[in-house]
Amino acid sequence: MALGKDYATQQCSIARALEVIGExxxxxxxxxxxxxxxxxxxxxxxxxxxxxxxxxxxxxxxxxxxxxxxxxxxxxxxxxxxxxxxGRALWPTLRSLGLWGREHVEGTVPMRIFVHAPCGTELGAYGECPACATGVPLEDVEMRPGPGLDPDPEDPVSRALLAPRRLLEPLDPDRV
Amino acid sequence: MALGKDYATQQCSIARALEVIGExxxxxxxxxxxxxxxxxxxxxxxxxxxxxxxxxxxxxxxxxxxxxxxxxxxxxxxxxxxxxxxGRALWPTLRSLGLWGREHVEGTVPMRIFVHAPCGTELGAYGECPACATGVPLEDVEMRPGPGLDPDPEDPVSRALLAPRRLLEPLDPDRV
DNA sequence: CCCAGTAGGTTCGATGACCGAACCTACTCG
DNA sequence: CGAGTAGGTTCGGTCATCGAACCTACTGGG
Known part of the structure; x- marks a missing residue:
């Protein structure tokens, strides 16, 4: 979206956010x-x-x-x-957006599943761990492939992302 | 964003969501x-x-x-x-986006404040109530003007939105 | 009856963003 | 010395978006 053209006149934090990440x-x-x-x-x-x-x-x-x-x-x-x-503070936005997409756009087939690594419970809608009843730091979030994911993708990055990994863990697509 | 042009090939709930609400x-x-x-x-x-x-x-x-x-x-x-x-399920996304914009884009001047009406606590990053530790039904969310808001806007809708109100409450810009 | 006003649009030409492809630079490896 | 790779920039064509003008259907006033 980007254009402050009209967004800039908006008295709204959402509009300001969209100027940065809305394109x-x-x-x-x-x-x-x-x-x-x-x-x-x-x-x-x-x-x-x-x-x-x-x-x-x-x-x-x-x-x-x-x-x-x-x-x-x-x-x-x-x-x-x-x-x-x-940038890391955008996690709640991405999490809620992904959850919405999964439940309201496509056929409820999860692409990726995010769990609280120490206890193995899937994150709740608030990014919290339902079992531990606490917020989960990004380093403790493990992403796993869900049933909706193509099991044999073309590009190396997608292939590297098939394995369970922690969020933010640097990716090296060479070793796959 | 809209164009499924390339988004459609993305194996990702976030991309699917953006096809709907990303433009x-x-x-x-x-x-x-x-x-x-x-x-x-x-x-x-x-x-x-x-x-x-x-x-x-x-x-x-x-x-x-x-x-x-x-x-x-x-x-x-x-x-x-x-x-x-x-559509209502998009509230956590909007809430987290607004909070991010407020804290990471502009000068920390809140435009609007959203509180859990029964207890008066400001909502968390996913639209939950930190004090009650529960999700908040949209009808129980009260929006109040924050210090960053123009106190005397031009258009009738902005003026009507200056008063504290519940989310989803139908707006009638004629009576202001 | 006529006229002005309002809600909810559609159409139009100009601008600007996005697209894919080609090209460029700096470096490494054999 | 030639091929390959990472990380870009440049370029022309297309498509979305923009602001302004126009259209339709109805209401209310004189």
Whole structure:
């Protein structure tokens, strides 16, 4: 969405949020970041997004402080994009959006399941653990493939994401 | 966002959700519906959205089952748009998005405050009540103006929304 | 009866975002 | 020295969005 054109005049926190993460593809980039994707080519392959659009989104998310760009190797210079604290704060939004999509758009076939790793219980609608009755830190969230997921995807990133993993755990699509 | 162009290939509930409510303006229309806005002209005035775009959004939200179109008067024929159960299920998403916008985009100036009416506690990130530790039915959510809100707005709908109100309570911008 | 006003749209040309493909740079490996 | 890879930028075409104008159906006032 992006255009502050009219959004800027809105006296509303939701509209302000949408100016940052409301454009096409933007929220999916953030989602991938939660899944552990960090590198340009991994986003590119996993999302099937045009290169120019990905570059623009990474730039605007970095400008907005949702992602941080970090040099992880000098020669040749290579950068990775990781979630900032501000970006991590988007988890409740993504969680509730995914839950809504699963229950109100498609045929109730879960794509991915998010559980409280220490106890193995699936997260509740509030991102809490129903069994432990506490909020769950991101590091304690384990994502597992659900029945709706293609068991033999094309791209390496999707294949790497088939295994159970913790949120934010860096992804290395080479070792699969 | 809308275009299933590539989103459709995504094995992900979040992407599916974004196909329905990810386009520009769409989520703001839904937000207004939570605030009690029901009529075409009220959406139009409050959002400052082009007429053609509003008509398209109302149509697609109705097709998706998020809103329902209801004839409330026969002569002349007049319709109103109200949230379905599916639409109401978007509340946690809107709540978390608004909270994120308030805390991570602008200068921490709350525009609107949402409280659990029976106990007066402000809602948490998923629309739950932290004090009562339960989900809050939408009818028990009271919205109040926050310090960031323009105290003397132009359009009648904004003016009507200045008073504390319950979510979903039908708005009548004529009596202000 | 005529006219102005209102609700709820549709149509239109211009602008701007998004798309896919091609190209570029810097470096490494064999 | 040539091929390959990561991480981009540039470019022309298409499609969504924009604001403004127009349309229809009805009501209420003089």
């Amino acid at each position: 096409r593809w933007t929220l999916l980039v953030v989602r991938d970041a939660f899944y552990g994707v960090r590198r340009y080519n991994d986003f590119l392959g996993h999302l099937g997004i045009p290169r120019a659009v990905l570059a623009a989104r990474l730039q605007s998310l970095t400008d907005a402080g949702v992602l941080a760009r970090r040099r992880y190797q000098e020669s040749p210079p290579r950068d990775e994009y990781v979630l900032t604290d501000s | 520009r303006w769409t989520l703001l229309v839904v937000r207004d519906a939570f605030y009690g806005v029901r009529r075409y002209n009220d959406f139009l005035g409050h959002l400052g959205i082009p007429r053609a775009v509003l008509a398209a959004r109302l149509q697609s939200l109705t097709d998706a089952g998020v809103l329902a179109r209801r004839r409330y008067q026969e002569s002349p024929p007049r319709d109103e748009y109200v949230l379905t159960d599916s």
